Amino acid sequence: MKKLKISAALATFNEEKNIVDCIDSLKTFADEIVVVDGSSVDRTQELAERLGAKVIKTTNKLMFHINKNMAFKNCKNEWIFYIDADERVTEELAMELKLTARQNPSENGFWVNRKNWFLGGFLTKGGAYPNPDIRFFRNGKGRLAEKSVHEKLDVEGKVGNLKNDLIHLADPTFERYLTRANRYTDLTADDIKSKDPGKGIWPIIYYMIFKPIFTFSNIYFRHKGYQDGFRGFVWAVFSAAHHYYAYVKYWSEER
Numbered sequence: 001m002k003k004l005k006i007s008a009a010l011a012t013f014n015e016e017k018n019i020v021d022c023i024d025s026l027k028t029f030a031d032e033i034v035v036v037d038g039s040s041v042d043r044t045q046e047l048a049e050r051l052g053a054k055v056i057k058t059t060n061k062l063m064f065h066i067n068k069n070m071a072f073k074n075c076k077n078e079w080i081f082y083i084d085a086d087e088r089v090t091e092e093l094a095m096e097l098k099l100t101a102r103q104n105p106s107e108n109g110f111w112v113n114r115k116n117w118f119l120g121g122f123l124t125k126g127g128a129y130p131n132p133d134i135r136f137f138r139n140g141k142g143r144l145a146e147k148s149v150h151e152k153l154d155v156e157g158k159v160g161n162l163k164n165d166l167i168h169l170a171d172p173t174f175e176r177y178l179t180r181a182n183r184y185t186d187l188t189a190d191d192i193k194s195k196d197p198g199k200g201i202w203p204i205i206y207y208m209i210f211k212p213i214f215t216f217s218n219i220y221f222r223h224k225g226y227q228d229g230f231r232g233f234v235w236a237v238f239s240a241a242h243h244y245y246a247y248v249k250y251w252s253e254e255r
Helices: 020-027 044-050 065-073 091-103 176-197 201-222 224-252
Strands: 006-012 032-037 055-056 079-082 087-089 108-112 116-117 133-138 142-143 153-157 158-159 164-172
Touching: 006 020, 006 065, 006 091, 020 044, 020 087, 020 133, 032 044, 032 065, 044 055, 065 079, 065 142, 079 091, 087 091, 116 224, 133 142, 133 153, 164 176, 176 224, 201 224
Parallel strands: 006 032, 006 079, 032 055, 108 158, 116 164
Antiparallel strands: 079 133, 087 164, 108 133, 142 153
16 A cells, blocks of 8 residues: 555644644654644744744634635645644544555545543533544645634545544633633624624524524433533533624624
């Protein structure tokens, strides 16, 4: 089997606490690491360069997918694995990535399951696991839409599944979770603004009552979030509140 090289791609902004462990996990399989940094004011760029990554400096965009696509364009190898700085590749996943590239499969992309760390443990239910995302793809065959942070990679051709998990350490503390949640409600508020539903009684009922209740019920009951105990309950409550706060931001901006 011919050894096909792999590039790892990521976009960063002020990730000095994560970048070293992230890149160390990428070194277990990647032949090239490309970092697009959004003008971090901490040591992110310095640490990434010290670890041998190719660093491209640009502006920090609210829509992070723009910088991720820039990272893809600067990758030179046959396969690309993209990752966020708060994620880690396990030894098992690293071996699977190398083996998959070596086999030169007919698929142009692969789904990878993620294990999400929240309030001191991994979430196992509530739609937070397996939480698949297309992360491994053939160079030139995948691109992220630059409209919504929740949109998946668009891959040309067949897409398969990898067996091993990617570790997601987005929320080591609840404070970090709230910081990220605030950023994501900004994006959702922008999306609501583009639809411009207005400030009448029905939009208020939809975004501030119906959507939160539906989201909580979907996560906590349909997807069995209750099996994760207290952390599952908190996850469901704050996921539901996302829509409430996003609409409030839209309403206050429009006003």
